[in-house]
Amino acid sequence: MLLKNKRIFVIEDDAANLAIACVFLRQQGATVYFERWGYETPTQLCSLLPIDVILLDLMFPNNVNGYDLFDAIRAHPDLSAIPIVAVTSADPDREMIKVRERGFNGFISKPISPIFPKYIAEILNGKAIWLGNSLDVPN
Template identity: 40%
Template structure:
């Protein structure tokens, strides 16, 4: 498959305003080319494990980063995180929780489930944009993943 079209970032976020702000921040930093947006936990699970799962597509994941909100309709963010980190095909994909919550409970729970990073969305757009830029630069540019996740 042509890696030009393959999804590199998966954004799982239910609030359309937050989606737009995130996309804008990514776009500003030229990181929004290969992004797929899903708006609830159920969709995320079916995207990752059914329709598009590597077994069905018979090809490896191209995902380099999953941006995950915690408060999602249907299946919550922590459950999605748990599913991702406990399935051998997806466990290796970096997951960054990007949420409004800064409750210790959520942070601890996320790390226990194996999250790679936990970011509280700043209210200030400049700061928010800056955070998104740093996340993108770090995980997509600086961070190393194996060339083929599953071969």
């Protein structure tokens, strides 16, 4: 149980992707909260404290992006210390550099794999994870 007693908040719009993440994380003992993106997200997060890590998709409908939400969370005094990881199917070549510059604690490219909880655990141990390709798929 890599994530026993860990409280994880997942911000994801796609129901299938959310389900997958939840399955992997709960299999490892984590408590998972999830929400679609919204302006009230920081407030909601405050009500759920303590939270060990936030998993944030970068691409949402209507040209909204995860960076704004990241900024809002980081700007909140009660939430600023929570590690945030980008979990996204956005192009890693484009986004990974931006994510690192912005101050995220890691980047995990979708599709994710069963090793996914291991990476989250590493992040919770303070390691930065930069994963442009979560699968080793040489052709």
